[in-house]
Amino acid sequence: MNKQVDAPLERWLATMALVIISLISLANVVVRYFTDASFAFTEELSVFLLVILTFAGASVALRRNRHIRIGFLERLCPALRTPLIIVQWLAATLVLGLVLWFGGQFALEEFQWQSESPGLGLPNWWYVVWLPLLAVLMFVRLCQMTLERLRGSDHDEP
Numbered sequence: 001m002n003k004q005v006d007a008p009l010e011r012w013l014a015t016m017a018l019v020i021i022s023l024i025s026l027a028n029v030v031v032r033y034f035t036d037a038s039f040a041f042t043e044e045l046s047v048f049l050l051v052i053l054t055f056a057g058a059s060v061a062l063r064r065n066r067h068i069r070i071g072f073l074e075r076l077c078p079a080l081r082t083p084l085i086i087v088q089w090l091a092a093t094l095v096l097g098l099v100l101w102f103g104g105q106f107a108l109e110e111f112q113w114q115s116e117s118p119g120l121g122l123p124n125w126w127y128v129v130w131l132p133l134l135a136v137l138m139f140v141r142l143c144q145m146t147l148e149r150l151r152g153s154d155h156d157e158p
Contacts, residue, residue, distance in 0.1 A: 014056035044119035055134035103131030
C-alpha cells in the first residue's frame, strides 16, 4: 500500500478560500433577499479566492500525483516510462515558468503603477502576487512527485 502524501499548506489555503467564498456568498444572498441590495465586494473577493483555490488545489493534486495525464504510453511501453516522466516534468516546468515569469511581471507592474481594485480599492498587486508564489509552490510539488515517480513509487495506483 502506498503511503499517503500531502501538501498541508496548500490544503489549508484551499480550505480557507472555499470557506470564505461560501460565507461571503451566503451573506450576499441573505442581504440581497432582505434588502434588494448586495455587497459590492463579493465578486472581486470571490474571483481572487477562486484563483487561490485553483492553484492550491492543483498543487495538492500534483503532490498526490492526481493530475490528468496520458499514462497509456507508459503502460504500453515500460521502457519509455522514464523518458516520458522527464518530458512531462519539462512541459509542466515550462508552463509553471511562464506563469511565474508573466505573473511576476504583472505583479511588479501593478505594484509600480499603484493601481487599485475597483470594488474594495485595495492594491491590485495584493491579488496578483499570488500567481508567481503559488506557481513556485506548484513547482516544488511537481519536483517531489516527479522524483517519486522516477523512483517507482506512484501514488495513483489503486
